Amino acid sequence: MTMLEAVETVGVTKSTARAARASGQGTLTRADLCEAVHREIGLSRSESSDLVEGVLDHICDTLVAGDNVKISSFGSFVLRSKGQRIGRNPKTGQEVPIEPRTVLTFRPSQLLRERINGGPPAA
Amino acid sequence: MIRSELVQAVGAANPHLTQRDVERIVGTIFDEIVTALASGRRVELRGFGAFSTRAREARTGRNPRTGTAVAVDAKRVPYFKPGKDLRERLNVG
Numbered sequence: 467m468t469m470l471e472a473v474e475t476v477g478v479t480k481s482t483a484r485a486a487r488a489s490g491q492g493t494l495t496r497a498d499l500c501e502a503v504h505r506e507i508g509l510s511r512s513e514s515s516d517l518v519e520g521v522l523d524h525i526c527d528t529l530v531a532g533d534n535v536k537i538s539s540f541g542s543f544v545l546r547s548k549g550q551r552i553g554r555n556p557k558t559g560q561e562v563p564i565e566p567r568t569v570l571t572f573r574p575s576q577l578l579r580e581r582i583n584g585g586p587p588a589a
Numbered sequence: 590m591i592r593s594e595l596v597q598a599v600g601a602a603n604p605h606l607t608q609r610d611v612e613r614i615v616g617t618i619f620d621e622i623v624t625a626l627a628s629g630r631r632v633e634l635r636g637f638g639a640f641s642t643r644a645r646e647a648r649t650g651r652n653p654r655t656g657t658a659v660a661v662d663a664k665r666v667p668y669f670k671p672g673k674d675l676r677e678r679l680n681v682g
Contacts, residue, residue: 471609473654480653487669492629492630492631492636493631493632493633494631494632494633494654495622495624495632495633495634496624496626496634496635498621499617499618499621499622499634502621503614503617503618504618506613506617507610507613507614507617517599517603517614518618520599520602520603521595521614521615521667522636522637524595524598524599524602524618525590525595525677526637526675527659528590528595529675529679529680530675530679533590534590535590535591535592535595536590536591536592537592537619538591538595539619540592540619540622540623541662541667541669543669545679565617567679567680568679568680569607569671569676569678569679570638570642570671570675571669572665572668572669574665574666574667577623578623578667579666581623581626581627582626582666582667583612583623583665583681585665
């Protein structure tokens with residue numbers, strides 16, 4: 467392969483990657499969820515956006531209030547309390563206390579686990 | 590809180606929608622996330638968190654009851670990393 471051919475190959479790979487992202491192959495964001503609600507339910511984009519935000523806000527507020535959130539056929543958001551422990555600054559080796567805190571873990575449902583490994587799509 | 594309670598809460602904030610509409614909206618949101626993860630995409634919701642999948646190598650597991658060795662295939666598992674805003678809100682006060 468000549469140098470020129472090599473350069474062209476790289477160019478094609480880059481533009482293909484860009485096209486893939488533009489056609490929605492990259493990361494799914496709020497905008498995609500809002501578009502899905504607009505498409506499936508037929509509400510305006512602005513109302514769809516408010517509803518996506520409302521759903522996420524209700525989940526957050528419930529967790530902040532200390533209640534777990536369980537979404538059937540998706541998974542559970544589970545709060546866990548961590549006790550105080552002694553940590554160490556990895557750079558200086560100095561010991562620092564890590565305060566008790568609440569961490570959030572996600573336990574995926576069996577259905578989500580199966581779908582990710584090529585399981586049948588939901589009905 | 591479970592799915593139906595989430596539907597009720599969102600419905601109460603949007604009295605012009607029927608409960609059935611809200612159920613479909615909530616369903617669409619989670620279906621969309623599942624479909625994206627199943628096709629290998631990542632889902633990033635700023636302030637809330639990000640869903641991704643992580644690879645697990647094949648390993649030899651054991652049936653905990655009988656102790657016999659069983660081959661466990663390589664697979665992908667869903668992973669959620671809570672967003673910074675949510676992590677901070679969980680630890681105030």
